[in-house]
Amino acid sequence: MDPVRSTVVVVTWRGRAHLGSCLDALAAQDRPHRTIVVDNASRDGTSDLLADRPVDVLRLPRNLGYAGGVAAALARVRTPYVAWLNDDAAPEPGWLAALEEALDGDERVAAASSVLRGPDGAVQSTGVRLTADGHGADATGGPVFGFCGGAALLRTDALRAVGGVPARFFCYYEDTDVSWRLRLAGYRVVRAPRARARHLHGASTRPGSVPFHRWNERNRLVMLLRCAPARIALRELARFAVITFALPLRRRVPDAANFRVAVRLRVLAEVAAALPAALRARRRISRIAAVPREAVWRGWAGSRPHDHPAGR
Template sequence: MSGAAPGAGAGAGGPEVTAVVVTYDGAHLLPGCLDSLAAQTVGRDRLRVVLVDNASHDDTLALVRRDYPWVEVVASPRNLGFAGGNDLALDRLATPFAFLLNSDARAEPHAVEELLAAATEPGAERVAAFNATVLLQQPYRHAAPGEDGPGVLDTPAGRVVADDAGPVRLVNTTGNLVTTDGYGIDRGWLEDARTHAPEPEVFGFCGAAALLRREALAEVGTFDRAFFMYYEDTDLSWRLRRAGWGVRHVPGARVDHIHAASSVEGSPLFLLHNDRNRLLTLTVNATAGLAARCVARSVVTALSTTLRRNEPWSRTALRWRALGSWLRLLPRALAARARTARTARVPRAAVQAMLVPPPPPRPLSAPPAH
């Protein structure tokens, strides 16, 4: 149904949700994403769609203007990353809610309707964010005894192998968690979607697919553009928690995600921003003790790998670059920390009590906290 506009709905008071899709050289991904928004059961009168193009070099703008004329386009003159790109839409949000959707994701038809229902039910007034159930788009089947080779994964769901006709769907995330040693992780990563049944309350939302309440954003602000990409959603979630807002998972809102299609996990860009932004998040939000321990650990690790030469020099150099970038942004982070402290309703230690123990080693590296 490429290019089809969202169908008519029952709403009569104007759009309730603005779907925000940020893209950079992602023309090959957009049809699946935008078609899924066109198919949403909430209808066109309740859902507007804004595409933020981060100065793409491909034919993104031509594709959208030709095949998706109902999509509002915000063309940035430069690449602002995931954080800055979303802020171009969120800072002028005119609807009560925003639905963030990655360009490499596809929302099932009832996803937005399920999220809206959760956000408007009695008792949800102080919940700021509602995370969808984000699944890896690739289906799997259980591997046969002794089966090995490409596509085989060891997961909490057992050994599985990629199979387009397979019955197993693996979880990408049902929200963000932060561990007691200061790392952001995806809740439910690689678990079987049929048995993953977490508590509704979750520390933070994942920016790949979540509904945000405008009232909450007006209170604490939107993403910090200095993050560019990775950990910006964890930072915002932590600020929302300090302000007394909640975050929930909505199991019936399902989204398929092509993991790492719009960014390359393990690339220098990923490693640099992931390392730096973790420290920025802790500097702004954590207790002084946890933040100091995590920074010190990063320095010790960088020194150790420099002296022992037990990893490629390119990786060690990125560790130092991340620390240098964190240091340059430290005055900004400390100013943000002070602002948060002045307006917070919840003590740092109380929010930090929600942190979880580090998980056991995973078969794949954890996806970035988008």
């Protein structure tokens, strides 16, 4: 039998309705692999669904989110490659083979991102692009700054070498943060066009909700404090604060959760609480960096697909 080179980590929370489809798709892969399902203290019968599945189950005593779940599973990974896969994603049979081949081709490639399509077949993501204000946004073609954590494969040793998964992020931006650190360490991140998966998107969290915006804004700012040039991190933190305190003075404010002053004040409070740890992480990242932060920023922030040579 071929050696098992990849461990697929699936994090679930109340995912009984769609987890079965994910695991069925994994069982149909044409490459041998190990599967670890991290159950984030589900109370919807997920444990019953997993009872008859040939997977390793890591049941957590409380919900640690997607980032916390992947971080908890990483300690159990013994294979050269580790895949991140959302519980509402169903990869095609050749998905894992395409990802492994993307990493096999170049030892400097530390992560390969999949093509995620919605139920209607439209492309949701081929990876992550870095916007001019430091947001991580879905790319839909061309070279990618980072991998999308919904379905990707990473070199286990490289992930550990750059500090692992930021468990305190809970969910959102853990993939962009890791991608930043991989690029700073001199690794490459690519998309794997033949690694395809269907993705429901937002099955566990509701895009546009208060928790969604809280996690997104908090984690973006903490990520920038950890990884970006200091001038960018300070600029974006100041911009967020100025907009927050100016909102009560505006006559017209969009009716969206990310424009609610209470939500934004909570984000600022949580960023302030996370600041000491973020600065310690920044110093650790600086020690392993082989590429200047400014070089990564100039090369990718606000870039378009044709700005980069194919496969960069």
